[in-house]
Amino acid sequence: MAGTPSTVRTNSRLIKWIDTRLPLFTFVQDAAIDYPEPRNLNYFWNFGSLAGTMLVIMITTGIFLAMQYTPHVDYAFSSVERLMRDVNYGWLLRYIHMNGASFFFIVVYIHIFRGYYYGSYKEPRELLWMLGVVILLLMMATAFFGYVLPWGQMSYWGATVITNLFTAIPVIGNPIHTWLLGGFAVGNPTLNRFFSLHYLLPFVIVGVVGLHLIALRQHGSNNPLGIAVKGPQDEIPFHPYYTIKDMFGLGVFLVIYAIFIFYLPNALGDPQNYIEANPLQTPPEIVPEWYLLPFYAILRSIPDKLIGVLALFASIFILFLLPWLDTSRVRSSYFRPIHKWVFWLLVIDVFALGTVGAHRPEGAYIVVGRIATFYYFFHFVILLPLIGWFERPLPLPESIAAAVTKKTAAAPGAAQSGAVS
Amino acid sequence: MADLAHGKPGAGTVPLADHAPTTRRDFLTVAGYAIAAVGAVCVAWPILDSMNPAADVLAAGAPVDIDLSRVQPGQQIVVLWRSRPIFVVNRTPELLKTLQDPRDISLLSDPNSTAPQQPEYATNWHRSIQPQYLVLVGICTHLGCIPSFMPQPNSVSPGWLGGYFCPCHGSRYDLSGRVYSGVPAPYNLPVPPYRFLSKTMIRIGENPPDGGDFSLESVEQI
Numbered sequence: 001m002a003g004t005p006s007t008v009r010t011n012s013r014l015i016k017w018i019d020t021r022l023p024l025f026t027f028v029q030d031a032a033i034d035y036p037e038p039r040n041l042n043y044f045w046n047f048g049s050l051a052g053t054m055l056v057i058m059i060t061t062g063i064f065l066a067m068q069y070t071p072h073v074d075y076a077f078s079s080v081e082r083l084m085r086d087v088n089y090g091w092l093l094r095y096i097h098m099n100g101a102s103f104f105f106i107v108v109y110i111h112i113f114r115g116y117y118y119g120s121y122k123e124p125r126e127l128l129w130m131l132g133v134v135i136l137l138l139m140m141a142t143a144f145f146g147y148v149l150p151w152g153q154m155s156y157w158g159a160t161v162i163t164n165l166f167t168a169i170p171v172i173g174n175p176i177h178t179w180l181l182g183g184f185a186v187g188n189p190t191l192n193r194f195f196s197l198h199y200l201l202p203f204v205i206v207g208v209v210g211l212h213l214i215a216l217r218q219h220g221s222n223n224p225l226g227i228a229v230k231g232p233q234d235e236i237p238f239h240p241y242y243t244i245k246d247m248f249g250l251g252v253f254l255v256i257y258a259i260f261i262f263y264l265p266n267a268l269g270d271p272q273n274y275i276e277a278n279p280l281q282t283p284p285e286i287v288p289e290w291y292l293l294p295f296y297a298i299l300r301s302i303p304d305k306l307i308g309v310l311a312l313f314a315s316i317f318i319l320f321l322l323p324w325l326d327t328s329r330v331r332s333s334y335f336r337p338i339h340k341w342v343f344w345l346l347v348i349d350v351f352a353l354g355t356v357g358a359h360r361p362e363g364a365y366i367v368v369g370r371i372a373t374f375y376y377f378f379h380f381v382i383l384l385p386l387i388g389w390f391e392r393p394l395p396l397p398e399s400i401a402a403a404v405t406k407k408t409a410a411a412p413g414a415a416q417s418g419a420v421s
Numbered sequence: 422m423a424d425l426a427h428g429k430p431g432a433g434t435v436p437l438a439d440h441a442p443t444t445r446r447d448f449l450t451v452a453g454y455a456i457a458a459v460g461a462v463c464v465a466w467p468i469l470d471s472m473n474p475a476a477d478v479l480a481a482g483a484p485v486d487i488d489l490s491r492v493q494p495g496q497q498i499v500v501l502w503r504s505r506p507i508f509v510v511n512r513t514p515e516l517l518k519t520l521q522d523p524r525d526i527s528l529l530s531d532p533n534s535t536a537p538q539q540p541e542y543a544t545n546w547h548r549s550i551q552p553q554y555l556v557l558v559g560i561c562t563h564l565g566c567i568p569s570f571m572p573q574p575n576s577v578s579p580g581w582l583g584g585y586f587c588p589c590h591g592s593r594y595d596l597s598g599r600v601y602s603g604v605p606a607p608y609n610l611p612v613p614p615y616r617f618l619s620k621t622m623i624r625i626g627e628n629p630p631d632g633g634d635f636s637l638e639s640v641e642q643i
Contacts, residue, residue: 157566161589164565167642174643179469183478185504193472280499280506282567286589300590305563305607361591 031217036235037242038223040404044118045221045242046249047111053250054104055209059202061097069149071195073188076151077276095265101143102268103257105291108136116322117343119331120222126323128215131208133319138205140292140316145198147289151191152273157286159186159194165299168309185279225403226331227396234400285360293357294350298376300361301369311373318380325380327388335394338387342379349375484626486618489554497570499559502625505643506559506567507613509623512596516572517552519582520597529595530602531609538562538642539612540628540635548597548612556615556625557598561587562642563606568594585610608642 006019008026019025068087070079083090112132115121121129148159163180167173182189220229229235236242260267268290272283288296298315302308318325333340349372356369397403482503492498492511499506519525526532534544542550549555561568568585571577577586577593585594593601598610614636616629628635637643 157589161564161566164563167565174638179473182472183474183504184482187478187504189475189478279504280501280567282569282588284588286566300605303603303605305605308605 032243033237033239035238036229036232037221037238038229038234038400039236039241040223040225040400041221041242041245042224043245043249044110044114044224046246046253047107047114049246050107050250050253051104051111052209054100054107055202055205058097058100058104059206061093061100062199062202064093065097066199069195071149071192073151073191073277076149076191080150092261095261099257099260099265099268101146101289102291103253103260104139105143107253108139109291112136112319113347115222116346117333118222118224119226119326119328119333121323122326122331123323124219125215125222128212128219129323130320131212131215133316135205135208135212136319137316138201138208142198142201142205143289143291145194145201147273148191148194149198150273151277153275153277153281153283154270154273154286156186156277156279157283158288159190161286162288163190165309165312168306170306187279222331223400224332224334225397225400226334227400230399231401287358290354290358293355294353295357297353297357297369298373300357301366301373311377315376318377322380322384325384327385328391328393329388330393330396335396336387336391337394338391342383342387345375346379349379482626484624486622486624488622490621492554495572497572500625502613503637507625508555508557508559508570508598508610510555510557510570510596512547512553512555516583516596517547520546520595522582525582525595528601529599530607532599534599534609536608536641538609538640540614540632542629542632543612546597548599548609550615550617550629554623555597556612556623558611558613558637558643560610560643561589561592561606562600562608562610563587563590563592563604565643566590568592568610572596611637611640611643613637 004020006016006023006026008015008019008029010016010025015025065083068079068083068090070076080094083094085091087093115129115132144158144162148155163177163186166180167177169176178184180190181187182193223229270287270289275283287293295312295315299308299312302311328336328339330336333343352368352372353376356365356372359365361369397406485500485502485507487498487500487509489509489511492509494511494513495516497508497510499508501507534548539548543556547555548557559567566587566589568587571581571586572583574583575581576583582595584596585598587593587606590605592604592606594606594610595601598612600606600609613625614628614632615623615625616627616632618624
């Protein structure tokens with residue numbers, strides 16, 4: 001027979017026959033079974049596949065929710081209530097989807113901070129990182145559109161505040177605002193298009209995730225030591241080592257996720273959203289979902305509208321520049337004595353911003369908000385380049401294998417000395 | 422030709438394409454791309470323009486008539502015009518006095534209404550046609566929330582003279598919709614076009630006969 005015969009490891013002649021014509025089995029064998037990964041990946045490397053799992057869960061539940069939902073201002077709220085009360089397991093689908101948004105962001109934020117700590121964005125993985133930032137932006141847009149759909153008070157007023165951000169643009173801001181809404185205020189045309197976009201964007205995310213994975217496979221995964229793989233002794237096949245590790249991590253994650261779905265389904269939401277949208281009554285306080293609070297705090301901390309909006313967008317777009325703002329040639333913070341600690345300042349800063357974003361801009365919250373906003377940009381624009389210049393990194397190990405085997409060789413000795421004393 | 426085969430530049434290589442003289446084929450290629458670009462724009466425009474307000478949405482923006490005799494002194498009513506809340510306030514002489522209080526004026530960001538947030542006929546200290554009746558678009562110029570009507574002195578903070586307080590991000594306006602400085606809102610609350618039909622009837626959405634052609638599309642910020 002002409003052409004290359006299938007290299008898939010199987011005794012089944014049917015699979016071989018199919019694989020010669022449509023190499024699906026070869027693809028899976030290469031991508032998920034034989035695929036070599038660095039042998040030292042820790043549990044923080046679980047969060048990429050966890051994010052992929054969350055995307056599948058969100059799309060699956062979303063398709064079934066859309067079968068019950070009516071995107072009209074007069075029916076949207078009651079169609080969601082009907083889903084909760086009358087549709088078989090409608091409450092379950094909705095709580096999986098609703099809490100899924102939160103857990104998707106938890107996973108992705110940990111994934112991002114993992115990338116930041118271990119320098120996963122550095123050459124040659126800059127585009128891999130930037131595609132990740134694109135996915136984050138698409139996720140934020142999708143989450144925002146989705147939050148508008150139940151047509152509660154927070155849906156309506158959140159949509160009003162966020163779409164009004166565009167009116168800060170000089171001259172063309174107001175026409176853009178009207179064009180986005182399809183009217184002079186958030187209304188039925190707005191709800192319809194947001195539903196359409198909420199259904200569309202997840203599939204755009206799937207596409208960008210595909211590019212993200214192509215870019216990942218080009219140079220392989222980074223690893224906790226941040227040094228390049230030098231040969232087969234540094235690697236182990238994906239299956240069974242990382243399939244089992246990913247599965248175990250997924251199990252732990254799903255237990256926590258299920259606790260929220262079944263016992264705390266509304267803990268992460270806002271009770272205001274169980275009141276139907278009223279265009280003539282602004283709720284006492286408008287707050288976005290928790291995962292957008294740090295960015296909201298940056299918006300509110302600046303007492304000028306245009307600069308506030310620019311700072312909000314800059315706080316996310318600055319991540320595109322991270323590969324060049326970090327001037328250190330060492331990837332992993334494990335070998336960076338100063339950055340190792342400065343990393344945690346950013347974590348604290350983001351948590352501080354999140355807390356400020358959840359409260360009215362009064363008293364101490366204004367002061368903390370402004371300091372934290374200043375620090376956020378200071379960290380990326382000033383601190384990071386400077387540390388890269390002045391920091392003296394620790395010596396890097398020869399190879400992943402050398403570092404790992406040294407550790408395991410030392411371990412029994414340590415246990416012995418423990419037994420003696 | 423041996424040079425070419427080895428990929429070495431030098432004498433004997435054929436001239437590169439960009440040094441070749443412009444031909445009819447180049448012209449046709451450029452013209453073809455240009456027509457395709459025009460076609461792409463022609464296709465994109467109807468799609469993008471379909472997202473603008475539709476005819477029924479625009480038709481819902483017809484003028485609204487309001488009977489002022491039913492608005493008690495010190496009271497505010499809210500009516501909808503073009504799906505936006507319109508505040509109509511019957512200001513008492515005491516409330517009007519606060520608008521000229523130097524303490525109030527010194528704290529305002531645009532006390533003389535220089536930004537084009539109102540029609541010419543409302544560009545005055547009371548920002549209205551008649552001082553007694555205030556007509557405003559009740560949408561905060563920061564991010565579009567509806568400011569709360571807080572006419573009672575000291576109700577928002579000590580020294581508060583009465584005015585509007587936005588619950589979302591803390592913007593403050595006085596009782597003519599003029600924004601205080603040091604708050605996130607950049608502009609005064611807009612005044613919609615309106616005119617008196619009789620002593621007690623106003624029509625929101627129409628200018629007075631001699632009032633020019635003001636519309637909300639021309640304001641700086643809604």
